[in-house]
Structures are given as structure tokens and as C-alpha cells.
Amino acid sequence: MRPTKELLRQPWLQRGVRAALAAALAWQVAVLLPPPLADYAYYAPLGAVIAVHPTVADSAAAAWRTVVAILLGFGLAAAVHQLTAPLPGALTIALIVALAVGIEQWPVLKEHASWVSFAAVLMLTVGAANPARYAVSYAGLTLLGAAIGVLVTTLLFPPLQLTAAQRRIDITRALLAQHLRDIASGLRRGEVPTPGQWTRRGQALESALDRMRAAEAVVERARRANPRARRWGPTAGRIREQSRALDRVAVLVDDLTMLVVEFQPHRRGIDRIDGGTGWVLADALDGLARVVCTPYPADGHERLAALEEADDALGRLTTLLRTSDVADDEGFFALGAVSVGMYRSLDTLRTAALDRQSS
Numbered sequence: 001m002r003p004t005k006e007l008l009r010q011p012w013l014q015r016g017v018r019a020a021l022a023a024a025l026a027w028q029v030a031v032l033l034p035p036p037l038a039d040y041a042y043y044a045p046l047g048a049v050i051a052v053h054p055t056v057a058d059s060a061a062a063a064w065r066t067v068v069a070i071l072l073g074f075g076l077a078a079a080v081h082q083l084t085a086p087l088p089g090a091l092t093i094a095l096i097v098a099l100a101v102g103i104e105q106w107p108v109l110k111e112h113a114s115w116v117s118f119a120a121v122l123m124l125t126v127g128a129a130n131p132a133r134y135a136v137s138y139a140g141l142t143l144l145g146a147a148i149g150v151l152v153t154t155l156l157f158p159p160l161q162l163t164a165a166q167r168r169i170d171i172t173r174a175l176l177a178q179h180l181r182d183i184a185s186g187l188r189r190g191e192v193p194t195p196g197q198w199t200r201r202g203q204a205l206e207s208a209l210d211r212m213r214a215a216e217a218v219v220e221r222a223r224r225a226n227p228r229a230r231r232w233g234p235t236a237g238r239i240r241e242q243s244r245a246l247d248r249v250a251v252l253v254d255d256l257t258m259l260v261v262e263f264q265p266h267r268r269g270i271d272r273i274d275g276g277t278g279w280v281l282a283d284a285l286d287g288l289a290r291v292v293c294t295p296y297p298a299d300g301h302e303r304l305a306a307l308e309e310a311d312d313a314l315g316r317l318t319t320l321l322r323t324s325d326v327a328d329d330e331g332f333f334a335l336g337a338v339s340v341g342m343y344r345s346l347d348t349l350r351t352a353a354l355d356r357q358s359s
Contacts, residue, residue, distance in 0.1 A: 011054055011164055022048035022152040026145035040137040047145025052153055055222035059153040063146035065112040067139055072103055073119025074127070074135040081124065081131075096120050165215040165239050172208040172246055173293055176253060179205060180289035183257050184282035198261045202254065209250055216243040242295065249292065249345045256341035263334035280317050281335070287313035288342055291349050307350060314342055 023045035030041035051063040077096050084092045100120045104113035127134025186192045193201065219236050287310030294303045317339055324332065
């Protein structure tokens with residue numbers, strides 16, 4: 001039962017169902033229209049598929065931008081064709097395409113701009129005999145289908161993309177925690193990667209962060225004009241808080257790990273005072289990793305225990321710094337900066353959890 005539920009929550013499957021239903025409805029409505037519109041009924045399903053997007057807001061935006069781009073293309077083709085009637089056909093097409101590409105630079109059209117040149121060429125090849133009739137039929141039926149697509153997206157389990165966003169957060173959380181554990185494990189073995197090696201290893205995390213940010217942005221767009229937004233508002237808010245907290249912590253972790261990799265403070269002067277500096281630092285990093293990979297509010301007690309354990313480990317590192325007599329070694333200052341970064345990371349995770357629990 002659970003695999004079936006998970007499958008039904010997949011954005012691609014939901015979009016497929018919506019697109020299929022919207023296309024079928026658009027066709028059925030279009031064939032009932034009087035001639036000559038019914039003769040071009042196949043354009044209505046096209047508009048429906050164009051307008052079915054992961055969010056209601058994206059569906060509405062795709063609908064009107066596509067129709068505007070199509071009308072611009074038709075208008076351009078009809079006007080240039082009339083003005084260049086004496087010229088060879090190849091030259092007319094070249095001029096139309098060149099002007100269409102220029103119009104496509106209009107920022108308002110965004111990713112739907114390519115419809116301008118497509119519609120312009122289509123007008124020359126299919127609708128040149130009766131441009132006005134063809135433009136009205138094509139654009140009108142596309143708009144009809146797009147409206148049906150937006151309606152279906154709004155009414156049929158309008159997606160908030162929560163499952164996909166939570167999955168991205170979980171992946172990022174696991175990668176970030178693994179990064180911290182890897183550094184801690186290396187410190188215990190006395191094997192810390194070089195800056196170049198660490199940069200390469202961080203590419204997977206950076207990609208995961210980019211995908212997590214994109215998924216959070218989709219959730220925010222999905223809340224607009226969505227009848228389910230109120231019901232799932234707390235869940236969407238929790239996803240936003242988790243995503244942004246992880247994003248901030250990832251920046252801090254990148255800074256502190258680069259300090260460890262570059263300066264290797266556990267091998268500098270401070271380690272002559274206490275040979276276990278690397279182990280103390282590793283314990284602090286492991287503690288932070290446990291907090292990172294313990295989501296809230298799934299298990300409040302587990303998270304509280306992880307926070308207390310991380311605070312204790314970081315406290316031992318801070319005590320080591322305060323009691324050390326080595327104050328002029330760059331490794332000492334690097335270790336101090338690492339400690340500050342971990343304190344800030346824990347505070348970010350702690351504050352995010354408290355804010356969510358109090359809302």
C-alpha cells in the first residue's frame with residue numbers, strides 16, 4: 001500500500017494524469033464548436049498540454065504567455081508577408097524568422113518565447129491562404145485548451161510539490177551530515193583531504209543544495225492560487241524553514257571544513273599542549289552531524305538529545321581553546337574560527353526548530 005501511495009505522489013505521474021484528462025476534455029469541447037473552429041479541434045489539446053505544469057501559478061503563466069507568443073508570431077508573419085509580397089519566399093521567411101527571434105528576447109515571454117518563431121513559420125506554411133481565420137482558430141483553440149488545462153490543474157489534486165521538496169531536503173541533510181562525519185573520521189586517522197580534494201568532494205553537496213533550493217522555490221510558487229494551500233500551509237512552512245536553515249548551515253560548514261582542511265589546526269602548535277585536539281574536534285563535528293541529520297519535529301526527544309550531545313562536545317573544544325597557552329599560532333586562530341562556525345550552525349538549527357514548534 002505504501003509503495004502505491006508514494007507512486008501516486010510522484011509529480012510526473014500527477015502531471016501525466018492531469019495532462020491526459022485536460023487534453024481529452026479540450027478535444028471533446030473543441031469538436032462541439034461550430035465550423036470552422038471544429039476543423040482545427042486538435043489545437044485545443046495542444047493548449048491543454050502546454051498549460052499543465054507542476055503548479056497552478058505556472059500553469060496560468062504558461063497559458064497566457066504561450067498565447068501571447070503565438071499571436072505575436074501570427075501578427076508578425078501576416079504583416080511581413082503582405083509587405084514583402086514581391087520578394088522571393090526564401091527571403092520573406094528569413095526576414096520573418098530574424099524578426100521573430102528579436103521579439104523572443106522580450107523578457108515577459110520567458111521560456112515560452114520560442115512560440116513566436118514557431119507560430120510565424122506555421123502561419124506562412126499552413127495559414128497563408130486565410131491568415132485571419134487561421135490565427136483566430138489556432139490561438140482561440142489553444143487558449144481554450146490552456147484554460148481547461150489550468151482548470152484541471154486547479155481542481156484535480158493541485159500539487160504543492162511537498163513530497164519532492166522534502167525528498168531534496170532529506171538528501172541534502174544526509175550529504176551534509178556525511179561531509180561532517182568524513183572530516184571527523186579523517187581527523188581521528190590523521191588523514192585530512194587536500195583543499196583540491198575537498199572541493200571536488202563538495203560538488204555533490206553543492207548540486208544537492210541547488211536542487212533543494214529549486215524545490216523550495218517550486219513549493220512557494222505552488223502555494224499561489226492553490227485551494228490546498230491553507231490545508232498544507234504548516235507543512236509547506238516547515239519545508240521552507242528546513243531548507244533555509246540547511247542552506248545557511250551548509251555555508252557555515254563549508255567555511256569551517258575548509259579551515260580544517262587548509263590549516264589543519266590539530267597538527268599545529270596547539271596540539272603540542274594537548275595531543276588529543278584532533279579527537280576533540282572530531283567529536284564536535286560528529287555532534288553537529290547528528291543534529292543535522294535529525295529532522296524536526298519528527299522526534300523531539302531525539303533531536304534534543306542530539307543538541308545536548310553536540311553542545312557538550314563543542315564545550316570540550318571551547319575549553320581546550322580557553323586553557324591552551326598557544327595563542328599566536330595560526331592553527332589556534334583557525335580552530336577558534338571553526339568553533340565559532342559550529343556554534344553558529346547549532347544556533348541556526350536550534351532556532352529553526354524552536355520557531356517551527358512555536359508557530
